[in-house]
Amino acid sequence: xxxxxxxxxxxxxxxxxxxxxxxxxxxxxxxxxxxxxxxxxxxxxxxxxxxxxxxxxxxxxxxxxxxxxxxxxxxxxxxxxxxxxxxxxxxxxxxxxx
Amino acid sequence: xxxxxxxxxxxxxxxxxxxxxxxxxxxxxxxxxxxxxxxxxxxxxxxxxxxxxxxxxxxxxxxxxxxxxxxxxxxxxxxxxxxxxxxxxxxxxxxxxx
Numbered sequence: 001x002x003x004x005x006x007x008x009x010x011x012x013x014x015x016x017x018x019x020x021x022x023x024x025x026x027x028x029x030x031x032x033x034x035x036x037x038x039x040x041x042x043x044x045x046x047x048x049x050x051x052x053x054x055x056x057x058x059x060x061x062x063x064x065x066x067x068x069x070x071x072x073x074x075x076x077x078x079x080x081x082x083x084x085x086x087x088x089x090x091x092x093x094x095x096x097x098x
Numbered sequence: 099x100x101x102x103x104x105x106x107x108x109x110x111x112x113x114x115x116x117x118x119x120x121x122x123x124x125x126x127x128x129x130x131x132x133x134x135x136x137x138x139x140x141x142x143x144x145x146x147x148x149x150x151x152x153x154x155x156x157x158x159x160x161x162x163x164x165x166x167x168x169x170x171x172x173x174x175x176x177x178x179x180x181x182x183x184x185x186x187x188x189x190x191x192x193x194x195x196x
Binding site for chain 1: 103106112113120124137182
């Protein structure tokens with residue numbers, strides 16, 4: 001069981017981060033408002049968790065103009081996808097038997 | 099998705115707490131050393147998470163003497179089992195599609 005717990009990634013413990021990564025695993029990219037709407041969280045909460053995921057290179061930010069309006073979108077990095085998959089497998093191993 | 103995130107219980111986010119509850123869901127009770135061995139965590143870490151789970155009545159502590167030696171064991175409460183099952187279902191809903 002010890003190995004199973006060690007397989008769990010502290011960066012994905014928080015439920016908002018679980019939500020962000022889940023959404024980005026099944027979407028190529030999502031903008032801030034789409035994520036906020038999807039997860040039902042505050043701007044500040046979402047921004048701080050996105051910043052942390054970006055710091056650990058699990059998520060990448062893309063800033064561009066859509067027409068004349070600035071648009072910021074987020075995508076999981078390859079490293080983020082692999083890490084999150086590993087986290088899910090460890091969760092499955094730990095919780096699967098219950 | 100918002101409902102799914104709300105279904106996740108903050109008390110079970112931490113991976114040590116996930117480990118404790120997983121172990122207590124499939125064992126009637128476990129003593130401190132058994133939990134410590136199973137999860138590979140420090141005394142202090144385990145004690146603080148058990149205390150928090152006890153505070154929210156998710157785990158109950160039983161102190162008794164085995165022969166002449168004091169023995170402290172932990173068990174999930176009914177409320178703890180129901181809450182953890184709900185948490186697992188919400189995790190499954192959130193992560194199942196990935």
